[in-house]
Amino acid sequence: MGAGEFSAARPPMPVNEPVRDYAPGSSERERLLATLKGMESERHEAPLVIGGGEVRTGDLYQQVLPHRKSHVLADVHQVRPEDVEDAIVAAKGAQAEWASTPWQDRAAIFSRAADLLAGPWRDRVNAATMLGQSKTVHQAEIDAACELVDFWRFNVAYMHRIYSDQPLSGAGMWNRMDYRPLEGFVLAISPFNFTSIAGNLTSSCALMGNVVLWKPALTATYSGQLLMELLMEAGLPPGVINLLHGDGAVVGDTVFKHPDFGGLHFTGSTAVFKHLWGEISANVDGYRNYPRVVGETGGKDFIVAHPSADVQQFVTAVIRGGFEYQGQKCSAASRIYVPSSMWDEVSERLVAEVKTIRMGDVSDLSNFMGAVIDDRAFAKHRGAIDYAQRSSNAEIIVGGGIDDSEGYFVEPTIIRTEDPQSKLLSEEFFGPIVTAYVYEDSKYSETLELVDATSPYALTGAIFSNDRAAVAEARDTLRYSAGNFYINDKPTGAVVGQQPFGGARGSGTDDKAGSMWNLIRWVAPRTIKETFNPPTDYRYPYMDEA
Numbered sequence: 001m002g003a004g005e006f007s008a009a010r011p012p013m014p015v016n017e018p019v020r021d022y023a024p025g026s027s028e029r030e031r032l033l034a035t036l037k038g039m040e041s042e043r044h045e046a047p048l049v050i051g052g053g054e055v056r057t058g059d060l061y062q063q064v065l066p067h068r069k070s071h072v073l074a075d076v077h078q079v080r081p082e083d084v085e086d087a088i089v090a091a092k093g094a095q096a097e098w099a100s101t102p103w104q105d106r107a108a109i110f111s112r113a114a115d116l117l118a119g120p121w122r123d124r125v126n127a128a129t130m131l132g133q134s135k136t137v138h139q140a141e142i143d144a145a146c147e148l149v150d151f152w153r154f155n156v157a158y159m160h161r162i163y164s165d166q167p168l169s170g171a172g173m174w175n176r177m178d179y180r181p182l183e184g185f186v187l188a189i190s191p192f193n194f195t196s197i198a199g200n201l202t203s204s205c206a207l208m209g210n211v212v213l214w215k216p217a218l219t220a221t222y223s224g225q226l227l228m229e230l231l232m233e234a235g236l237p238p239g240v241i242n243l244l245h246g247d248g249a250v251v252g253d254t255v256f257k258h259p260d261f262g263g264l265h266f267t268g269s270t271a272v273f274k275h276l277w278g279e280i281s282a283n284v285d286g287y288r289n290y291p292r293v294v295g296e297t298g299g300k301d302f303i304v305a306h307p308s309a310d311v312q313q314f315v316t317a318v319i320r321g322g323f324e325y326q327g328q329k330c331s332a333a334s335r336i337y338v339p340s341s342m343w344d345e346v347s348e349r350l351v352a353e354v355k356t357i358r359m360g361d362v363s364d365l366s367n368f369m370g371a372v373i374d375d376r377a378f379a380k381h382r383g384a385i386d387y388a389q390r391s392s393n394a395e396i397i398v399g400g401g402i403d404d405s406e407g408y409f410v411e412p413t414i415i416r417t418e419d420p421q422s423k424l425l426s427e428e429f430f431g432p433i434v435t436a437y438v439y440e441d442s443k444y445s446e447t448l449e450l451v452d453a454t455s456p457y458a459l460t461g462a463i464f465s466n467d468r469a470a471v472a473e474a475r476d477t478l479r480y481s482a483g484n485f486y487i488n489d490k491p492t493g494a495v496v497g498q499q500p501f502g503g504a505r506g507s508g509t510d511d512k513a514g515s516m517w518n519l520i521r522w523v524a525p526r527t528i529k530e531t532f533n534p535p536t537d538y539r540y541p542y543m544d545e546a
């Protein structure tokens with residue numbers, strides 16, 4: 001068990017944070033709009049935070065609003081190699097005390113953080129996520145507020161469950177598991193697209209008693225900065241989490257060569273994760289421990305319609321699953337498989353629905369979509385749309401418009417391809433682009449095989465069908481095609497405590513964020529056997545003279 005093992009304390013029972021709807025006329029909407037206005041009217045500063053102190057390097061990056069790129073939200077101080085060294089020293093300095101802090105105190109700090117976020121910090125963190133990451137209010141609310149509150153509350157309960165898992169003890173002995181934090185420090189590297197993931201990558205390790213260096217995405221700096229402030233207000237001791245903005249390679253170069261590097265907690269693209277895995281492997285001889293490597297990465301998430309599916313339910317799932325947050329969820333639907341008997345109706349309704357979608361500045365709450373995150377993402381989406389336009393076996397059935405004059409806007413786009421191996425069906429574009437493949441109704445089984453084999457990823461996927469046998473066949477054929485599998489639901493929107501999240505193959509190590517399976521990676525269990533009355537003679541009875 002961790003420090004504090006002898007107390008029988010039971011942490012609070014977690015419940016999912018209710019989602020606010022921000023309906024017109026509500027006080028929550030008025031408060032949020034006022035917070036947005038106030039936040040927009042200032043130019044903020046994001047220093048590094050090392051050992052609880054702010055560090056201003058003067059090497060600045062401007063975080064802009066993706067939907068209004070001339071507007072600077074924050075000037076971000078970028079990390080230098082010497083800051084990484086300092087952060088390691090600070091983390092190691094905090095390590096012994098944090099590791100021996102009773103688990104109840106660690107639990108209380110993150111439970112308090114959850115309540116601060118659910119209460120006084122909610123509007124600020126939501127507003128920073130809306131402005132900096134171009135999320136609509138609903139997308140910010142389910143991510144930055146509710147999901148992160150849930151991570152913080154549920155992880156405390158999972159920690160308690162892990163600590164409670166104790167071995168049997170035979171007569172005359174007592175066996176115990178001591179769930180030690182890792183001996184080394186953890187590097188958490190977070191993506192731009194979920195404020196909650198940034199909060200969880202760092203805090204899940206810290207909750208288990210580890211010390212952490214945190215490198216958030218530059219395009220999600222300001223929401224990350226607020227989380228750091230919130231955690232310190234909640235009582236997180238200096239040095240337990242150290243915040244380093246800037247180029248990941250600067251951090252990695254120092255961290256991956258350090259003998260006390262104990263683990264990587266990563267979420268981001270597959271290519272970056274593979275690169276980091278390679279760096280870690282190349283340095284493995286220098287580490288005191290084999291590092292824990294946990295990564296949740298890309299996806300090419302599918303929705304399959306069986307001929308028995310309800311057309312409108314399927315179409316709604318495609319729109320929500322494919323275009324909410326501009327398709328920039330790792331779980332976003334980006335390839336759909338439609339039986340030919342349904343295609344005319346499906347395509348007609350998809351075109352009609354997509355044309356009703358409003359896209360624009362997220363401070364205008366009537367918009368369903370904002371902008372994509374930056375020029376790099378915009379260029380990638382432009383490339384995919386150009387490819388579809390040039391391609392002889394693909395056709396854009398709706399959308400395809402792009403405009404970066406004010407912000408990085410990409411229209412919700414649906415493409416149909418006749419090539420089942422098209423890169424439109426296998427590559428992750430991470431934008432509002434959904435590609436459809438129409439299959440012959442009689443080839444449902446073959447199509448399931450095709451879905452399984454087409455992309456290197458296996459993150460999320462869904463089957464729509466009103467035929468139980470067809471559902472069962474999809475569930476079985478696609479057993480390894482997705483770590484989160486949905487039946488008659490869109491493949492996005494996993495809720496902590498309800499659908500633990502993560503995939504395998506090219507999508508990651510499947511360590512299921514929002515479950516005890518993730519927290520288990522951040523402990524190094526020690527088995528203790530205590531014998532009450534030890535033997536005093538080495539001889540066994542069988543050795544006695546007959």
Ligand code: NAD
Pocket residue numbers: 189190191192193194197215216217218246247248249250252267268269270272273275276296297298299329330331428430459501502503507508
């Ligand atoms: P990214 O890979 O570009 O960046 C992720 C993080 O890695 C950032 O903090 C970045 O600065 C850092 N990084 C980049 N190169 C680095 C290097 N050489 N050394 C150290 N750090 C480095 O990803 P992104 O654009 O921020 O996020 C989108 C990706 O994340 C998509 O592929 C998406 O599918 C994936 N994602 C997956 C999940 C999941 O749970 N599976 C969840 C969210 C996002």
